[in-house]
Amino acid sequence: MKTINIGLIGFGTIGVGVVKNLQRNGALISQRIGAHLHIKGIADINIKGNRGVEVDRKILTTDASKLINDPDIDIIIELIGGYEPAKAFILKALKNGKHVVTANKALLALHGEEIFQAARDAKRSVCFEASVGGGIPIIKALREGFVGNRTNSIFGIVNGTSNYILTKMTREKVSFAAALKEAQARGYAEKDPTFDVEGIDSAHKLVILASLASGQWIDFKSLLIEGITKVTDRDIEYAEELGCVVKLLAIMKEKNGLIEARVHPTLISKDNLLATINGVYNAICVEGDVVGKTMFSGRGAGQDPTSSAVISDLVDIALDITHHASNRVPSFAALSEKKKLKKMDDVESRAYLRVSASDRPGVLAKIAGILGKHQISIATVLQKEHDEKGGTVPVVMLTHKATEKHLREALQEIDRMREIKHKTVMIRMED
Amino acid sequence: MKTINIGLIGFGTIGVGVVKNLQRNGALISQRIGAHLHIKGIADINIKGNRGVEVDRKILTTDASKLINDPDIDIIIELIGGYEPAKAFILKALKNGKHVVTANKALLALHGEEIFQAARDAKRSVCFEASVGGGIPIIKALREGFVGNRTNSIFGIVNGTSNYILTKMTREKVSFAAALKEAQARGYAEKDPTFDVEGIDSAHKLVILASLASGQWIDFKSLLIEGITKVTDRDIEYAEELGCVVKLLAIMKEKNGLIEARVHPTLISKDNLLATINGVYNAICVEGDVVGKTMFSGRGAGQDPTSSAVISDLVDIALDITHHASNRVPSFAALSEKKKLKKMDDVESRAYLRVSASDRPGVLAKIAGILGKHQISIATVLQKEHDEKGGTVPVVMLTHKATEKHLREALQEIDRMREIKHKTVMIRMED
Numbered sequence: 001m002k003t004i005n006i007g008l009i010g011f012g013t014i015g016v017g018v019v020k021n022l023q024r025n026g027a028l029i030s031q032r033i034g035a036h037l038h039i040k041g042i043a044d045i046n047i048k049g050n051r052g053v054e055v056d057r058k059i060l061t062t063d064a065s066k067l068i069n070d071p072d073i074d075i076i077i078e079l080i081g082g083y084e085p086a087k088a089f090i091l092k093a094l095k096n097g098k099h100v101v102t103a104n105k106a107l108l109a110l111h112g113e114e115i116f117q118a119a120r121d122a123k124r125s126v127c128f129e130a131s132v133g134g135g136i137p138i139i140k141a142l143r144e145g146f147v148g149n150r151t152n153s154i155f156g157i158v159n160g161t162s163n164y165i166l167t168k169m170t171r172e173k174v175s176f177a178a179a180l181k182e183a184q185a186r187g188y189a190e191k192d193p194t195f196d197v198e199g200i201d202s203a204h205k206l207v208i209l210a211s212l213a214s215g216q217w218i219d220f221k222s223l224l225i226e227g228i229t230k231v232t233d234r235d236i237e238y239a240e241e242l243g244c245v246v247k248l249l250a251i252m253k254e255k256n257g258l259i260e261a262r263v264h265p266t267l268i269s270k271d272n273l274l275a276t277i278n279g280v281y282n283a284i285c286v287e288g289d290v291v292g293k294t295m296f297s298g299r300g301a302g303q304d305p306t307s308s309a310v311i312s313d314l315v316d317i318a319l320d321i322t323h324h325a326s327n328r329v330p331s332f333a334a335l336s337e338k339k340k341l342k343k344m345d346d347v348e349s350r351a352y353l354r355v356s357a358s359d360r361p362g363v364l365a366k367i368a369g370i371l372g373k374h375q376i377s378i379a380t381v382l383q384k385e386h387d388e389k390g391g392t393v394p395v396v397m398l399t400h401k402a403t404e405k406h407l408r409e410a411l412q413e414i415d416r417m418r419e420i421k422h423k424t425v426m427i428r429m430e431d
Numbered sequence: 432m433k434t435i436n437i438g439l440i441g442f443g444t445i446g447v448g449v450v451k452n453l454q455r456n457g458a459l460i461s462q463r464i465g466a467h468l469h470i471k472g473i474a475d476i477n478i479k480g481n482r483g484v485e486v487d488r489k490i491l492t493t494d495a496s497k498l499i500n501d502p503d504i505d506i507i508i509e510l511i512g513g514y515e516p517a518k519a520f521i522l523k524a525l526k527n528g529k530h531v532v533t534a535n536k537a538l539l540a541l542h543g544e545e546i547f548q549a550a551r552d553a554k555r556s557v558c559f560e561a562s563v564g565g566g567i568p569i570i571k572a573l574r575e576g577f578v579g580n581r582t583n584s585i586f587g588i589v590n591g592t593s594n595y596i597l598t599k600m601t602r603e604k605v606s607f608a609a610a611l612k613e614a615q616a617r618g619y620a621e622k623d624p625t626f627d628v629e630g631i632d633s634a635h636k637l638v639i640l641a642s643l644a645s646g647q648w649i650d651f652k653s654l655l656i657e658g659i660t661k662v663t664d665r666d667i668e669y670a671e672e673l674g675c676v677v678k679l680l681a682i683m684k685e686k687n688g689l690i691e692a693r694v695h696p697t698l699i700s701k702d703n704l705l706a707t708i709n710g711v712y713n714a715i716c717v718e719g720d721v722v723g724k725t726m727f728s729g730r731g732a733g734q735d736p737t738s739s740a741v742i743s744d745l746v747d748i749a750l751d752i753t754h755h756a757s758n759r760v761p762s763f764a765a766l767s768e769k770k771k772l773k774k775m776d777d778v779e780s781r782a783y784l785r786v787s788a789s790d791r792p793g794v795l796a797k798i799a800g801i802l803g804k805h806q807i808s809i810a811t812v813l814q815k816e817h818d819e820k821g822g823t824v825p826v827v828m829l830t831h832k833a834t835e836k837h838l839r840e841a842l843q844e845i846d847r848m849r850e851i852k853h854k855t856v857m858i859r860m861e862d
């Protein structure tokens with residue numbers, strides 16, 4: 001049985017998971033694939049201490065280049081995260097003829113094009129199943145399972161931290177700050193939660209999914225990104241009264257050669273399958289032009305789910321090696337047909353608006369007038385009777401579909417009314 | 432660009448879908464995989480009439496062996512269904528060095544072991560993504576995405592017809608017969624719906640999933656199979672009062688080297704993700720020992736979803752051919768570790784019981800006594816006040832976990848009580 005030698009760079013939570021689960025199920029995997037996956041070396045800046053998994057200390061090193069330059073190593077797993085030195089390691093490994101497995105969504109989202117070009121040039125694979133959706137085999141599904149499809153849309157809950165916080169806010173009617181604190185206490189959010197709660201992590205993952213689906217690399221800087229830090233428990237409560245929940249969604253749509261890609265808190269109906277995905281779970285809905293609507297869900301992060309994905313990538317590469325079929329499925333297949341990104345101004349969505357107005361007659365009519373002027377029609381109004389602090393009443397509305405441009409312009413005009421006491425809250429809505 | 436020649440046997444709904452969708456997205460697929468999928472011949476017993484797709488009539492034949500014996504053909508797609516001549520066609524095609532794509536779950540469930548042995552001997556692939564879950568890439572997920580996992584359990588809604596009927600019964604409070612009639616009118620159920628509503632189709636699919644997951648071929652005859660024909664709208668209503676819905680589930684569990692596999696109507700909590708899968712949609716929950724709980728959903732049948740799956744199989748084989756990597760992922764990898772099938776007597780589940788008893792004092796105590804004697808403890812009782820026809824009242828109970836043996840014995844004893852007017856209804860429950 002052929003042995004596939006692996007060099008692991010980054011011996012943190014996920015790296016330990018890979019080693020642990022290869023120990024656990026290695027014999028089973030060998031039987032399934034007719035090859036043996038062998039961790040030949042592990043590099044980390046810190047190789048002291050007990051990680052809860054037994055490894056021969058002789059294979060540990062603080063020098064990653066030892067693995068990258070080892071001619072016996074077939075695959076490098078990059079699990080250190082961040083941009084550098086991760087990128088340099090990956091490019092050097094490819095240059096040295098090694099395949100690469102990575103979970104580094106931030107790196108791929110910003111430098112994917114360059115990395116996949118290097119992989120193509122080296123005729124090697126860069127596999128990244130673990131970069132999106134934890135153990136959910138969504139990359140394989142998009143690239144192989146749906147190879148016969150054009151992707152019409154992707155709607156994803158791809159950040160477990162944000163989903164945990166929103167779930168907690170919904171269930172326990174607590175504030176964002178309180179829910180975040182709890183998430184941090186449970187280890188679901190980092191000390192600095194910016195990447196997760198500001199939507200940046202979701203946007204990284206969306207770039208990867210949208211690029212794969214559309215066959216052209218989507219520029220991270222072109223995305224609209226809004227996080228959940230401004231979502232209040234009150235808006236979640238009103239959403240509930242309207243039969244909706246609030247989720248942080250990564251959205252990609254393609255129609256008539258125009259692509260839109262955005263990340264923002266989104267109202268969705270309680271009947272939407274994504275509304276049932278709670279806590280740290282992730283889910284990704286893909287609509288293909290042939291297959292129709294599909295959904296994939298599972299734990300989106302954590303040692304075990306993520307290492308399940310890393311191992312599936314190792315196996316794919318191992319099978320390519322044993323069958324001399326390098327790069328059998330290209331890591332990223334660029335398509336010749338170039339699509340344009342839709343201008344954010346032109347993106348259409350429904351919207352939830354919460355206007356804080358003085359309780360005077362005629363205010364609602366004035367607001368409705370402004371919306372109408374900007375071609376925004378109102379689907380539902382929820383006027384709350386109770387007074388808020390400061391003598392304002394919240395007017396909650398769901399609009400029909402409108403463009404971003406019109407919504408923004410209308411909101412500016414509304415917020416200039418002297419009856420308006422606070423900036424109007426807008427949360428986009430998807431059906 | 433290499434051309435992969437395909438012979439299609441069976442030009443019905445799915446076959447037409449494959450041709451139509453290859454016409455639609457063929458150029459896109461070629462770009463993605465660097466090969467051209469070409470339908471070289473189509474065989475059907477009826478090659479007259481318009482199928483809504485344009486094909487060169489010269490490639491049509493009524494003689495399947497012309498395709499099977501054509502040395503230029505690389506892949507045979509078998510879409511005629513049934514046992515013979517489908518099986519003979521597949522075996523002959525393999526013998527002739529061709530790869531095979533099939534959607535024939537009945538054939539695989541009963542003769543899979545023989546067919547996969549023939550594939551191994553011929554060093555060719557038999558791909559069957561379309562046999563379970565329509566366009567959901569569940570076979571690929573089980574075999575490749577979760578290659579690093581042992582599968583602890585599978586819970587699947589894998590028959591769209593039954594799910595449509597149960598959904599309709601739940602939403603509209605109509606009888607099984609009325610819902611079936613509607614399903615037939617809409618083309619979701621066949622004139623003879625036996626395979627679908629008696630759980631046989633689900634059992635075929637379960638054999639395929641459970642065999643793949645466990646690495647040994649599961650004997651179809653060993654399965655417990657119960658359909659939905661005896662589920663009444665009244666039981667669905669009581670289930671609802673208990674916070675549950677009724678779904679036809681295909682269930683596989685593996686623990687300590689013991690496998691259980693069964694198909695039956697099942698009470699599940701409304702909070703269970705599977706409870707949200709309605710209409711003709713299918714969903715499969717897979718729990719792996721590494722990845723944890725995952726779910727996949729989508730349309731489980733129909734021309735387009737199924738042809739999406741067939742096309743993904745064609746692509747997998749095409750890539751194997753262009754990379755000279757035949758059988759890169761074995762169609763079915765048998766594992767050496769042999770597991771036993773759990774005796775049905777020993778299978779444990781919770782149960783919903785509906786007892787129809789005369790409205791006399793002491794009846795409930797007597798029933799509870801019998802259950803207790805058989806080590807079955809009651810979790811919830813729902814005693815309905817209104818009298819039924821015949822002077823009986825229904826007593827509805829949820830039990831805690833009990834073995835099939837104990838449940839059956841207790842039910843026999845209960846049904847022998849002279850206060851019991853009708854056979855007690857039992858529906859198993861899963862958490």
